[in-house]
Amino acid sequence: MNRKLMRMLIVAAYILLPVLIAAVSLRNRSFLSAGPPFLGIVSYTWLLTGVIIASRPRFIEYYFSLDKLNRFHAIMAVVALAIGITHKLWVTLLWGWAYRYSTIFGDLAILFFLTIAVLSALVMTNWFGRKKIVKTAKTTLKKYPIANYEKMKFVHNFNIIAATFLAIHVLTMTTIVQGDYLAAAILGGYFALAFSLYINHKFLKPIRLKKNLYTVTATRPEKGNVLEVHLKPDSGEIFPYRAGQFVFLRLYDPQYSPEEHPFSLISAPQDRDKVALAIKDSGDYTHRFQTLQPGVKASVEGPHGGMWHVQEGIHDKTVSMVMFAGGIGITPMLGILENSAYLQFPNKTVLVWSLKDRNEYGFTEKLQAFKEKLPDFRLVPFFANESGFLDEGKIDKILKDNEIRYEAAEYLLCGPPPFMNAVEAALLKKGIPKDRIHYETFGL
16 A cells, blocks of 8 residues: 555544544433543543554554654644643543542552653753753752663653553543443553563564574674664574665673664675674763673564665666765665675765764765765765764755756765754755655664
8 A cells, every 4th residue: 555645544544543443432422511531532542542552553554654653643742641641630620529539540640650651751852952951850859869861761661551550540430430340441451452462572573583583793883873683583584674764773791781673774685694784872871882892692583664664665877866974874774785895776876974074074985885885876075074964055065066966866864863854955945745755763
């Protein structure tokens, strides 16, 4: 089915699901009395859908890359929580404390969700980062051990406790207070679905992955504090993947964190002997990776995301593929270029790699090899300390120098959000349709 149509259907299902559940659950309510419980059902349904999204369902991810799903999940979790708080205030305003004992678990759920949401926003995101009050809160929080990305990833898991409290509240209200067992079955069934997917993702999947371990066979430092890592499966079988996708890597060694972490595949899908990843030293977790040595066992879960569909969808040889990479955003591009080399991709390919300075300019052997292997490959390294910010005028000059017609190209973007926003804005000003601009962000 058409990707765009499927996306529309999935979004429609997300919006309409709480409405359909409410239509059944509130069938005996008057219009005026249905307002507060309707908000409660919307909040409940969307919060549980957040749990489902966090379990990384492959079907949905195929149409919405994982980075987009995670951003949507973060935003809608806040929206659902705000609706839940509004529901609580509305119920209290209408009926006072008549349900005070029946809503204890609901109140606990809101408290859990709200605490975790605030901590996650402060530690794991840059939301409202310029606001003075947010800066002050972050500075204060850094004094405590919990103000660590990896620790917050662990704390984030306590959302399932909040979801359980919420389900107990909903089932208490529908069965004991209202005696509506049909509504209880529907709402309880949706919690059971979300909970089972969470258990599978957090506990059962790691057990299955441990039966098909990989071994680190080689590591190679690159400029810019990047480590190239090669892994081979102990069973001799590599999972199928597409160019430029990423995986979640978990190392089984006491000197490394047991948490999984996403890294881009820089190898070609046609290479069935090994998979290669690139890991940049960008924090406590990835800093420890820089000492990684051959022999360490690992599990590899995936593949996920990627902009592979762009290259696979180009059938006209006159259409160019233009890649804009910012910093470590080069990694998925390397995977796509490795795939291009195997396929002898005939279309003109231009890679614009924006870096702070020449000290970050790594993978030079690979990039030189692409010049020799690919029929028409152009490499444009761009150093900010020498040329300034990659703005609209510089982008226009680069594309004109490489004889790229704006309307006859597909554009791939990967890197820090400010970089991608600037490149996208420049392309849109030139009249490039949004469906020709493809991007993927890091930060899962």
